[in-house]
Every structure is written in structure tokens, then in C-alpha cells.
Amino acid sequence: MLSPVFIRNLKACLGEENVLLDPEDLICYSFDAASGIPPRKPGAVAIPRSREQVSEILRVCSRHGVPVYPRGSGTNLTGGTVPSPDGIVLSMVELSQILDIDAENLTATAEPGVVIDKLNKAVAQFGLMYPPDPGTVATCTLGGSVAECSGGLRGLKYGVTRDYVMGLEVVVADGSIIRVGGKTVKNVSGYDLTRLFVGSEGTLGIFTQITVRLVPAPQARRSMLAVFDSVDKAGQTVADIIIHRVVPATLEIMDDITIRSVEAYTPVGLPVGAAAVLFIEVDGYPEVVEREAGIVRDICQTHQAQEVRVAKDEVERDRLWEARRVALPALARVKPTTILEDATVPRSKIPNMLSAIKEVARKYSLTIGTFGHAGDGNLHPTILTDASNTEEMTRVKAAIEEIFQTALSLGGTLSGEHGIGIAKAEFMEWEFGPAGLDLMQRVKKAFDPQNILNPGKVVRRAGD
């Protein structure tokens, strides 16, 4: 519980109306989009409106030893923003200005509460684009997505958030404000703290300004859908496209369970007997797009795709992508609880991973639908279950562990884009070993000696 003195200090920095204490508000900040993580109310919600206020809050929190749980739109999937009653939620949504769009240096600088979609609309006026596009692009904040190092559908060609963050202004645990990186393409001064902060999930510092790299927006794009009667053929197609030196912006896969769920939810004309479908989009200059689309179509046909649909215009493109867009909600409809994972493997191991997931589903008698970013090896095995069935939940837990182990044994990682948060913290040692984890814990301690920055997430420390 928070002490009255602390609350008084907090109100002194922010003003009465920017500190929420009512139980009704605290309940609203007790969760995020992760399923299976029990909600926990914070002691208070603090809503700063300037970097000075953020710094002031951290000063007060470090003085009182009160944990700080930073939060953007609360759309993350691993419990990374779930607070605790002895700490405060730091809601960053009011720091929401785009400060600078620098078309000459191809950068944009914005506050963390800017919603990515808004940033993209603003830079589009300059013919530019900020490529990372997590599924929640219309809601998630830039700060949250930098903290989680979000990926999205364009990872194969454009990379992930990490590849676009050039500089940060960060408030560190004691309230000091530091700047790392900047607008220059080349920068080798000192340690690369920018990269360390990206994906740190709020455990190392609080961003107050973010400078990102922009790229020219592609002039044309072409979408295709290819249907296969075996997962292997789809996997071979993915490999072959890359071998032919075509790098699609997007290369998505969907398995049979997902296809059937999508068709049951919104009939979009996917063949329900199919084993896998690929969604492919190439983008760039119109002439290149035309040529690459032809190559991709030929490769799909070489691998005996039962059907290849090419979108002729934007309307057809939207219709085609509808099936991919509704994948998660369609699966979510099947059972009361949906557990979405993002174990990731090298692209070439996608067929192995898909068949391993099928095997896990069979072994533990679970329904698992898999879809995801085949082009970058990032799959989303989605377990359809019922949280109130404790017996089944034990099997779910075992299945998840086995999926993680398989991903790691194939040279992959626990998380491609959702982060570790609370949900996967216990598995970190599998990936990094005791020495690796120990080093991370020491990094955490160097940045946050009192353990007040989003404690209990990513790397746990004794007592979390």
C-alpha cells in the first residue's frame, strides 16, 4: 500500500486531477491484453504531461522506493504493464506530441504517447513511412512499441522497431534525464544504450522522446493469396521465394485450423480442405512490383499451389487481407480462452516448427491454430482453451513449455515480438542459461539499483 505522504508528494508534482486513486479507476489499470495473467490493481495511476513531471515522479518514487509501471495503451500481450498494489501505473498517453518530422534527415521525433497510426499519417504527407506495424497499429503507442520492440507484418523486408529507433530521451530510475543516440545514421560513440533500451519493457528507463528513422513509402504494392494442400509445400514456397532473391514486404501463413475458423467466422472463400494458405505482398517501384509478383506467382505454381489469387486493386487487396486480419478474432471465438504465443525460429525451420506444433496439440489433446509471419519465422501458435478448466490448463502449460523448447532447439527464441513480460519470465534461463540471465540481472541492477522500474518483468530478481 502507498503511504499518504507519497500520495501527497505525487499530487504535488502532477496536480490532484492527474493522480487516480478511486478503486474504479485502479481496476481499469489492473490488466493489459495478455490472457491468463491475473489482474492486479496499482496503488495509484499517475498521468504526467511533461518530461519534467516524469522526472519528478521518478525522483519521488525512488525516494520512497515505490515501483513504477509504465503504460501506453495497454495492448501488450505478456502482462508487461500489469502493476502491483505497492506501485503506481505511469500512464504516458498524455505525452502525445509529434515534435519534428525531418524529411531531410529522414527522421521523426515524437513523444511516447503518440499512437503509431497517427505518426504514420503525419509522415505520409512527406511521402515517408515508419515501417513497424504491430497488429494494434491503430491503438498502440510509440513508447509502448519501442519498449516491447514490436514487430508486425512487414518484418521480413523492413525489420522491426529496433531497426528504426535512432535516439531516445530517457528518464532513468533516479529521475535524471539522459539522451542516447540521435539523428545521425552513423554513431559509434560509447555503448549502444539506444539498442539496450529498445525492448527493455520499461525495466531500464522511461522514454520521454523517441527519434525514429523513416523510409520512403513504396509507390506500389501487389497482394496475393496462395492455397496449398500440404504445409510442406507452403514452407518450400516460402524458402524458394527468398532463394529467388525476392523479399516480399509481407509473407504470412495460416494453418488448417485457422483457415476453418476464419471461414466459419466470416466466409471469405478460403477452401476449408486446404492445409495452409500464404498471404504475400510485394511492394516498391511499380515495374519491380510487377516483376516480383510474377516471380512469386510462378514459384507458388511450381510448388503445386491449388489456387493463386492476385488482388487486382485496393478493394480486392482489402478483401484478401480480411482473412488474415480476422485470424485471431476468428480463433478467439472457438473457445472461451485464447492463448497467443509468438515463439520464433529461423525462417528455414518454419515447416519443422509447424509440424512440431501439430504434434504438441495431438500429444496434449489441445486445439492449436497457427498463423503468423512465415517470412520472418515468427509464428503465432494460438491455443484455444478454457481458463476455468483447471485440468486442461495444466496440459496447456505443458504444451506451451514444449513449444518454447522446440523453438529454442531449432535455433529460435521465446519471443519474436510480444516480449517476455510476466508470462515468459520463468523461461528466460532456458534461452540464456544461468550466466546469461545473471548478466542481464546485473544490467538491470546497474540501471535500477532499487528495482523500482517495472519489477518482476523480463528478468526477475529475488523477492519479485
Place this chain on the structure above:
Amino acid sequence: MIWYEDTQRLRQEVLRCMKCGNCQAVCPIYQELRREAGVARGKIRLVEAYLGGELPATHGLERRLDLCLTCGACTASCPSGVRFDQIIISARAAMIRERGLPIGKKLLFYGGLRNRRVVKLGLKGAYIVQRAAFRRHPFRKAGYPRLPIGLDPRRIVPEVAARPLVEASPPMRVKKPVAQVAYFAGCLNNYIYTDIGHSVINVLAKNGVEVSVPREQHCCGIPCFAHGDLDLAREMARSSVDLFWNQRVDAIITSCATCGVAWKHHFHELLEGEPSYAEKARALAQRTFDVAEFLVDVVGYLPPQGYLQRKVTYHDPCHANRILNIRRQPRAILQSIPGVEFIEMSNPDRCCGGAGLLSLTHYQLSMRISARKVEDIKRTGGEVVATSCPACRLQLEDALNRFGTDTNVVYVTQLLDEAYNL
């Protein structure tokens, strides 16, 4: 027991929410407040906590459940298809069952709205004192409050009509009518915007439709329904169903998006537990049409000949657009008027911020939402905003005035009527 009273169904519906937060992108209230309690996801979590016994029926909960425009944008965009429009009403109803109506709403609903004569008398009184209480706007039929009567001094309030529409519209006889209809005007058109009411009657008559305006018609009861008083809403639904069941007409015409929703959906939902009433309500729902829908899809209205040189844009009322699917018909009417240059605004389907009582209880918030609408309207360069709901007109007139533009707000049939008479 109907859906809105079934706690079990409510519990199942809130469980379907994945907490993805996609509703943040479309919720007009969240876009202003940026607080979790302002958006559907937060409120769903609150309802969950309330149903699970974690949170008692507090005043704080009641206040947060008040923060919904019932615009339906979250429901329309929810990837899991969660019916937040139903959740919010059910939750408000559950709160009222436990706590009773707050005193202000009780006075308004039971002391006023429930009784037609009281409403009529009250508005007659308002008509008499309005010149004293309000300073007239230079060109709008509205006034600014002179005295601190709990209204923002910059707010304009429309004038109450000298005679309610139902008293000023004798039954109209048409030779060989193509259809006989009864017009359910709704409170706003009956007592305040009688110009809308008359235009509806005129354009229908022009198209050979015989219109009767039953004098005893009364409020549809949606304000009570929206705030969770289902018993009173049911009582009022019964009286409307009784009155119009006896009209022996081909159709019931509405010219208020929310009244239209009452007739098409809420009356029979509310009366589900009373088979004889429910059946009548369902039969009447089948025969209820929004006036633009009736003109375009049913009678095939006469194209107007008069030339109206005006730049016009259209605002989609939430209830017309998302519940009644009325989008195409009003636009078709506007575009058929010679001389009208129709300019689509961006986000025509974004809530105007009116949302019934919310514009009284949360005026500042409601104006912040309207401010965005005003920006979209201004960018079209239109001289006239047409819409299909008098409640939107009420809000838009005030907002356009407040944010410094003299753009006129009309109901779609007003322009059509004008074009017919040129």
C-alpha cells in the same frame, strides 16, 4: 426476462472481451479523456468486477458507466464482436435494480417524461418564459441563457415551438394515396423542431402519401432505456405500441434516428416477456421506416425540380448509421436536388457528441467531441450540414455556433421540401 435484464447473459458477454483495446481507436470519449475508464474495455473490466463481487455498486461505478455515448463505434469495430451497446445498457440496468435511479434522473423521468401532459405543459411554460430567460441569437432560432440556470453561458438552446407539431398538423387527405402512414414525430420534432416535422409531412404528401399525426403520441422512452430504467421504458413502449397499433396504416414513419431504433428494435426487445405485446411490436417494427428510407426505397420519390445552389455535407447519426443502416438514402436525396453540390466530410460517421443527456451532464466533454466534428464540417467548405436526427441537429447547431461558423444545420427532408416548392 429480456436480454438486458439477464445477468447471466451479461456475464457471458463481458467474458467474450479479449481486452485487446482496439476500441480505443474508435471511442470518441477515449480520444478526449485517454483514460481506461472512458473506453469500452475499461468499462467491461468494471462490469466484470461488479458482477464478480470485487466492486460494489458504487457511485463511482455509476459515474463511469455514464461515460458512454452509446454511439456503437466500439461494437462495430470489435474484432470479437462483443456487443458493448448491449453491455452498457444491461450494466446500467443492473445498477439501477440495485441502487435505484439517481435523484436527478428520477425527477426527469418520473416527474416529467413519463407523463405526456406534464411534458406538454412544461414546454408550454418554457415557450412563455424563453424570451425572458434567453437572449435571441441573431439568426439561428435559438438563444443564449441570460441567467445562470446551470447552462454554459455560451451555449445556445433552440426555441420551443408555439404549438406542438401534433396540434398544428390536421389530418391530411390525399386523393388516391400511394400509401397511408402514421408519423411518429418524436419529442424534439414535436415540441422544438416543428420545421423538420412539417417538412416530413410535406414531402410525403407531395409523393402521394397520406400522413396522419396521432395527437396522443408521446416520448418513445429511449432516454429511460438508455439510462437503464427498463421498467419505465417498457411502460412507455407499451403506450406507443397501443396507440399506433390502432392506426391501421401501411407504415409508421420516423424522422429521429433514435426513435427509429426504438420502433425497429427496442420496443419488441423490451416487450419480449409479454407475448401479445411483443408480437404487435414486432409487426410494427416491420412497418417502421425512416422517412428517407421510405422515400427512396419504398415509394420511389419524385425527383425535385427546384434549383438549390448550395454546398451540402451530410453527418451520419450514430443510430441511423450503425443500427438502422441508413446511409445511402439521405445522400441519394441530397444528391438528387438540382444545384446541390454534395461534399462528403471526413469521418461523417463520427459521433457529434450529443448523446442525449450526456450533453447536459457532461457538456464540456460533449463539446470537445463536437469540436472535431466542426473541424471536419469546416474543411468541406459546405454551407449546410444535413443530417437524419434532430438530436444531432441540436448538438451541431450549438457546436457550430460556439466554434465560430454560421453553417446551417437541417434535416434532409427540409432541403427536399424547399426544392419541391421552388
